[in-house]
Amino acid sequence: MTIDQDRDQDAPTVRTSPAAGSPTASPGPVVGPVVGRIPVLDVQPAVDGGRWPSQAVPGELIPVSATVFREGHDAVAATAVLVRPDGTDGPTTRMTCVNPGKDAYVATLSPDAEGLWGLRVEGWSDPYGTWDHDATIKVEAGVDVALMLEEGARLLERAAEQEGRPSRDATVLHEAATALRDTSRGDHERLDAGRTEEVRAVLDRLPVRELLSPSATYPVRVERELAAFSAWYEFFPRSEGASWDEESGCWTSGTFRTAAERLPAIKAMGFDIAYLTPIHPIGRVNRKGPNNTLTAGPLDPGSPYAIGAAEGGHDALHPDLGTFEDFDFFVGRAKELGLEVAMDIALQCAPDHPWVTEHPEWFTTRADGSIAFAENPPKKYQDIYPLNFDNDPAGIYAEVKRMVLLWVEHGVTLFRVDNPHTKPVEFWEWLIAEVNAEHPEVIWLAEAFTKPAMMHALAKVGFQQSYSYFAWRNQAWELREYLEQLTTESAHYMIPNFWPTTHDILTPTMQYGGPPVFKLRAVLAALLSPSWGIYTGYELIEHAARPGAEEQLDNEKYQYRPRDFAAAEREGWSLAPYLAQLNRVRHQHPALQQLRGTVFHATDDENVLCFSRRRVDADGTEDLVLVVVNLDPHASRETTVHLDMAALGRQWWDRFTVRDEITGAEFEWGEHDYVRLDPYVEPAHVFHVTG
Template identity: 45%
Template sequence: MSSSSPPPAFAPAVVVENIYPSLGAPNYLIKRVVGEGLSVYADVFKDGHDVVSVMLKWRAQTGRLWTEVPMVALGNDRWKGDCSFAIAGRWEVVVEAWLDNWRGWKKHFKAKFDAGDAEIAIEAREGARMLEEAAARAEGLSAKEQAREIAEVAKMLRVVPAGEMMEVVMSDALQVLLDEFPDRTLSVSSEPLRVVVERERARFSAWYEFFPRSAEGRADKHSTFRDCLPRLDDAKAMGFDVIYLPPIHPIGMAHRKGKNNTLTAGPDDVGSPWAIGGAAGGHRMVEPALGTVEDLEWLVEEAQKRGMEIALDFALNCSPDHPYVKEHPDWFNQREDGSIRYAENPPKKYQDIYPLNFFCEDWKALWRELIDVVLFWVKRGVKIFRVDNPHTKPVAFWELLIAEVQAFDPDVLFLAEAFTKPRMMQVLGKVGFSQSYTYFTWRESKQELTEYAEELTKSEMRWYYRANFWPNTPDILPGHLQYAGAAMFKLRAALAATLMPSWGMYSGYELIENLPLPGREEYLDSEKYQLKERNWNAPGNIKAFIGRLNDVRRENRALQLYDNLTFHAADHPEMIVYSKVSGDFGNRILVVINLNAGQVSAGMVHLDLGALGLAADAHYRVEDLLHGAVYDWQGSHNFVSLDPNGLSMHLFRVVPG
């Protein structure tokens, strides 16, 4: 400490360290949903043999009053406390500790009494002084009756022989009373843990993405928002609760892309919705061919009537025709020749999109405008946003935007569409994104799936990163789905829907759409660039299977939780086995899936029965929630055979026998 530094208010008497969970930076956010518990651990100790008391405290970030509970000693100076959060919003959690003079005195006093120490009367007077101080603290808090009780014991301790007072001073009743008025003048508090608490849909959701302009499935007619109700009803019948719409804003004409991303558009080509902005306006307007802002509000209300929500795409792309280009050319990347640089991801070129320059001289006005765009749609009933490519914009911008929007309305949720390097994906979760896309789309083998799911749910990521598993997107038709049949589509949907409590799929998945652009992980005749002709009830669809899958998720609490995943062993290398249980074992789900869509997988499965809350030799039933069969099993080792041409997976509810 330098000579000019002011002295501390007091010398800290207690050490509080190794707080867990801690994400490593004060602005990083632990994630919870309303009512969900959080266990906090800390190392707390001091020099010598004195006794410490440790309290876990939490409050809303905008609040003044703390809720607190005593932490429990686990041994070796490790302490644990549990809290939960009643409402959505930002919270802070603190560990506070202090020297507990009364408990220390009791320990010392009894030891001297048992040893027959002649100075026991002096020790009794020391205890009386502590009680008198506690009585004064109670009096100061207007707890007059409690103050009187404590003062009475102090008076007795000064005059009554120590042996006659032992039962009183050691009683639990007196300790409970004194715990209401501890001496915390020399307490030490940890730096606060920051927690973002969101509504249940942040953890448990089923997303369905469709292009409203193709809602009717006609290549010769641009659909409107008013034509979308059958799509909502179909999605609801399949059990989805979030309807995600790609960008709904006016689409630019300059450098408009044609079918299959060709550089020259024909007169009837509708362009990419991600090339935002035109004569009709920018991010606060809707594409005239879809309708009006009022029509979008109507669709939001219709979704709400069905117990669903509309999620909008927040894509920070601008067509050369966007009003920002004329009004704020300095918000874009200027080239030496005076032109604006369009988006590139070599070898891909996006001549129809101008990226914004988040570090331009007028960056504060730009950031303010973009935050206001989100608030504009929130005020019109939209509570979920899928954010396009957030990893290509500053992390600080997202931290500010999410904090401000959720301060306005804590029910607003954000999904990060960031397929990029792990560290960037992770930090987006840490600064506030409610959910995130993942690498699931490319994880195929049992080992890959197991390692990745365990990383998401067992590592530190579980505190800040909520994975949302998608088997496909408009941008991605993975190799294992190309030219594949229904068996592969079913197994990938089942994995997504049961490994994680949030999952989603892009429309056409239920119709087994599987034709790729040659040599690419992209769809042939991509809906991103044209109206899509579809028969929404085409023969061979798997809509009933998807619906049953989502029904099972809603009916079983274990599938709605995030970090309760356990993998079990199976002899066959392409049979994956995992379970999810509720905290009280009231709901036990066991999933067995054949990862080979072309061959039978058969062999023994070896269950960790402890993870299922069952004894090693237990008898139990497994009820197949997809197919209706019931089997009687005993012990850890049981035989399973799965055929992709028939029963290719089990989604069991485990019932103790």
């Protein structure tokens, strides 16, 4: 069904089914023959057959694979090609068959610029490979020797005359053809002249390709580096600089100006993004009190997620925080420090939001005439009205786009979207496409702790990053299983963002693990995922639990929470220096800036996790990081680590030097290595393999 509701000249046309011709649909693959002369099947990366683009960033090594074969026994080969945004062919490489007989071909390619690229795989008949195979057998058997040598000579002469062949390479081929015809040599010597490493290298650079059969071209969206590699720092601006007056018994809210004073410390810890929870007016009707109590006192600030009041809605600022001039000052100060600003998009309304009176059709009206508030039984959120996207989709779409572009105009470059899984997927596909068409620099993070199908769908339609289940994966087997899913099943389109805690999530592990668990979980989040984040107070090891809930006591959503960071650092119990070390290591090692390449290694103690990340660039430059973590925050663990030496690019007998990037200690390691990790001293080794 198609619903066209043109509210005004600029309102979007909303279609409920992308299959019906939704304007949000990403371009699919270039449609060609189902099977070419040389069949090319199972091309990856291809998200749902090319319905949506796979994701990458400039310089990322993209693994390409396909199944390529033909009838009969002639040799086949394959080439992987990246197509630039302007339609011209870009990086190209010959693929390698990794399992002869099963026809699986692989390669890696790397885009060098942002934009909507394409990927295709070309299958082709390989006459040199066929001749090499057949001539070797026949000359050895003394069958058709003269014929095979002459056919080889003619093939090499034809190859030498190919367009684009460098003169030096052409000379190599002509000389080989002459040697194949040299009857003064023995048959095997003549054959070997056509099969030298030099000849093979020349034909690898520019092969003879016959029956060229390209696959469809599959879209690859290449976005800026921060879309994949980022470190987020979340805080409530109203708490930064907030103060309590004993005489009046009142709080004074922090402002954008006082929040800006926190930015240098965020930068010093190595974070890239200063993420603000909602900064809009907060509703007064049904306002929640401390710890989500139903009744708020007259001075309780309420939850910033209950958006909207007489002062305005999603396009307004809470007056306690300051004016747009103050907000622009905050964004400008962040940019001066090399930080980008992210803000929350929470598409929900307090009962006194202007939308409730101006557009009652945007909400769900119950049988008794009341507007339905948000519920997640048995939880009730009386201070929030969810939007109903089915009543007036065109109106809601247009208003949300206007609101988002307003904040982009004020310098916001990233949006963390609250509960996107409770809104239509096609809405996000439309909104992200519309905004990124005008502002491709904008990055979207989905806060969707929900079923995998929905999380994956949100990533496919445009969200560059996604919150993950990391917070609840604590055992070694859980982490291995989860990372194996992320690095295989969804690696082409979903970039996970690991958060040990959030303002809503404080798992039992974090509640009772003490300082060691905060360090070890930071190591895992920062080094297992190229994108990670912390909620302010993590560096202070805040872990007081609210009884019966997976969240902190005195939740900052419902009250002011100023912190004395300076005192914690003076007294030596702040984790800020440790977090800065982790972010420094991340920036120094390209291997840690991509999800792919993660390998887990065996240990004799399941409480010790060992993993590596290896990256080898086209020029042969290697970066190899090896991490060993004690997952038990309560006791020292000692064990033997058994390394998969092949995964490290080493032989089983090799010895090499490892340098701990946290402590500076150096060791000589090999295939089997002893470790002892005391969580109260140092819960992890972060090794750079230097030898």
